[in-house]
Amino acid sequence: MISVKEKDLFVLINIDTDIINTSATRFDLSLLKDAIISQLNRVYNGPVGKYKLQLSIHVSILKKISQCSPQKILFQIVDTIPGNNPAEADFKGLRIKLNKYYVNDIISGKNIRTIPHEIGHLLGWDHPHAKASYESVNLTAHRLEQELTEDERKNNLMSQTWYAQKALVPMDKAVKLSEKQIELLLLHEISLNKNRHLNYFLWWKKIV
Numbered sequence: 001m002i003s004v005k006e007k008d009l010f011v012l013i014n015i016d017t018d019i020i021n022t023s024a025t026r027f028d029l030s031l032l033k034d035a036i037i038s039q040l041n042r043v044y045n046g047p048v049g050k051y052k053l054q055l056s057i058h059v060s061i062l063k064k065i066s067q068c069s070p071q072k073i074l075f076q077i078v079d080t081i082p083g084n085n086p087a088e089a090d091f092k093g094l095r096i097k098l099n100k101y102y103v104n105d106i107i108s109g110k111n112i113r114t115i116p117h118e119i120g121h122l123l124g125w126d127h128p129h130a131k132a133s134y135e136s137v138n139l140t141a142h143r144l145e146q147e148l149t150e151d152e153r154k155n156n157l158m159s160q161t162w163y164a165q166k167a168l169v170p171m172d173k174a175v176k177l178s179e180k181q182i183e184l185l186l187l188h189e190i191s192l193n194k195n196r197h198l199n200y201f202l203w204w205k206k207i208v
């Protein structure tokens with residue numbers, strides 16, 4: 001589950017997650033767990049404009065699908081993802097699928113951006129730029145996200161990798177958030193805290 005609380009500009013995000021590997025390749029899931037925790041802590045702790053973010057994350061490693069909890073966010077390593085993208089967030093299911101071909105990059109720290117970016121989608125954020133169009137605004141994103149400046153888009157966590165690359169921003173620097181995104185998070189606070197998507201159906205029974 002996700003919970004978001006704000007008090008005196010301190011924004012506390014609480015995320016409870018499981019990891020499962022349903023791919024045909026073996027991975028050391030305890031190393032992946034450590035990488036997920038440190039990569040999320042790096043991005044979701046500290047000041048964002050007038051706000052101060054603080055993250056509390058719990059990660060459990062599962063061995064069997066029957067251990068999946070409808071109350072938790074799931075990181076699921078899979079054999080394939082359309083377009084061979086590193087990951088895919090399933091907003092309704094609150095699941096993040098990880099492409100097995102990228103998992104070792106996440107574990108080694110070569111890729112420290114995918115996990116926080118996908119969690120950003122689960123927190124309700126969209127890409128701030130238009131699809132395949134540089135120096136653009138995503139007109140389907142929320143009004144607050146459309147208000148990001150071009151400079152903010154270039155180093156923003158929620159911009160796609162190609163956008164930051166085109167702007168010549170190193171990947172480890174393209175992890176910034178904007179005050180507008182925190183405002184949007186707080187607008188979504190009540191619906192996020194209901195974790196309604198988790199209650200719709202036992203989606204996790206269908207994961208393989």
Ligand SMILES: [Zn+2]
Pocket residue numbers: 117121127160
């Ligand atoms: Zn994305």
